[in-house]
Amino acid sequence: MNFLAGEIPNNIPFEFKQNLVPENELIHKGMFSPDLKEYYYTISDNSFEKFDVFVIKNKNGNWSEPKKAFFNSKYNEHGMSFSPDGNSIYFSSTRPTNIQGVFQTWHIWKSDKVNGEWKEPIFVDIPNLRDKLVSHPTITNSETLYFHTSNLDYSGMDIYHSKKVNGKFENAEKTTISTNSKAGKCTPYVSPKEDYLIFASIGNELDLMISYNDGKGGWINTKKLNDKINNKGQGNPYVTPNNRFLFYTTGGHLEKKWKVKWVNIESEINNN
Template sequence: MLLGENLISTGANEFNAAFTKDMDEFYFSIRHRSDFFIILKCDIKNGEFQKPEIASFSGKYLDADPFISKDGSYLYFCSNRPTAENDTTYDWNIWRLERVKNKWHNITLLSFNTADKNEMYPSVAESGNIYFHSDLESEGKNLSFSGTNIYKSIYKNGNYEGYEKILPASTEEFPEWDPLISPNEDYLIFTSPRPGGLGSGDMYICFKQQNNQWSEPINLGEKINSPGMDYCPSLSPDGKILFFSSYLNSLNFNLFPDSYDDLIYKLNRPQNGNGDIYFIDSNIINSLRCKE
């Protein structure tokens, strides 16, 4: 189902879905090509989304991919903001904010970030271990999704200890991005353009096996994946709802607009070919576990 039609999901390019612990604030992102990425905040009152506004920590640099820890204490996001006063690299790094008196404060650059590569899409388990995608093995300085892999950094004694590439060796031939780790790290959802999918990028799931290795990826199927790109998975705080973003639909100009107003409506409505945010019952994960 489409989330927040004409308020959250509009004719713009929306993605990400992150709720505070009490479900009273919602964060998502909007992008325009590669020109800007902005994180928006939307208050929730009596179960209804209010008008979105630019998040207090966003709007000056390129920002995206908000993730809120299960206990509500931290908000993680990625940004190309400078890491130091003389930093002119403008690569993407993962940052963390702390919840203090119902506001986000104390921005921190996480220690595993590299100086000249891109770390994006943080997803954090209850253990504090963080999963993200990066183009660490790609050549050149520009962000390249054709060379991204998924990495894990272990949280120990209040700090992150390096990083390691995860997933079976059989997946290394294809790029992967947008990881969602389950709270107890027993499954991982991600997007990949590997052959055999339904569109230009499908979402897949791997389950943690008894030997502590990941299973081979399983396609999430037609209830989620589409002929377009399906990406940015996340969970509601109670784990009952799976959110994702999708270029599910494109404009159908077989039915030409019959007026200027009709044209503008079709260009600005949700499901016009830009990204929108969707949600589905997370029980789909358990049904796929049986196919492992």
């Protein structure tokens, strides 16, 4: 792993590349391309009005200067994730779809890499969510897309999924996650094999939770990740392809000094 120059965390999280956050701006999700040569992250202003995705690239152990990602637009982009093979990137955007009946809000878009070139992003239509806010997609080996969705005012936020059949995504269903609370859920990360799911539970602060696939379409044995990870508002989880390192955003909702931290997550994933 060529990004692992320098100190590597064990079970104590620490900040990843703290020099990425401009003055008076906030960092949100951070994640790698599957080959670990590119690191993408979202930056917004303090008022959450403008979101941009940046990328840095690793060449011979050196990171490039940040540039806006190829799919970034004059609208808002956020919540990106790669397909496991690295040939598609899914992201949420407020760009207009120009489709009647699709509300102007966050929706899912995707770009495919063809012959080494990224194509123009296209709208991912999930038929029963055209009037909802849809964000933070994550796609699995079986081409099941997980994401959070809510009403346009952000109420009723929960995790849903949609299966791709004959090239199109079907109507979404709420993901059945067994928990002891009625709290909303957001920013899911699902492993490519769909054996575990990490998400943020919405309370006074966000808490990162992990749940395990029961093999019948449900998610069980849900638990809060340890207190070293959950200490002040967590969200936007992403796990490296070898299931070793969790990256997540931390910082209180009012604090406005957010960081992307990383930590070895192997014991949590295996402790089912």
